[in-house]
Amino acid sequence: MPPTTANYVQRAGRAGRRTDSAALVFTYAQRRSHDLSRYQDPASMIAGDVRAPYVPLGNERIDRRHAHSIALSAFFRHAKQTSGQTWSTAGDFFLGDHATPSRVRVACAPI
DSSP states (O other): OOSSHHHHHHHHHHHHTOSSSOOOOOOOOOSSHHHHHHHHOTHHHHSSOOOOOOOOOSOHHHHHHHHHHHHHHHHHHHHHHHHOOOOSSHHHHHHGGGOOTTTOOOOOOOO
16 A cells, blocks of 8 residues: 555556556555555545645755756756757767767766
């Protein structure tokens, strides 16, 4: 049984997005107090409150990662709108036309 209504809705929604078939969602309950209470009252899981998503502040790594994603998305949106430039892969972006398998090197650094 998912821990919250939001998790249940996410899982059920994922199944419902498939266009090639009808969706049917099964949820299995274990013999734990959380699962058994939801099994006894399924409406509390299906129609329960969903907390609004948020980004926790105060964690420097998460803050930096979020700022980088906003900056990159703004850059890519601007590049597409102003010049029509798009990239299919990270190699295309970083190496341009020079992205051949013998020349591609991957460098990993901690974020």
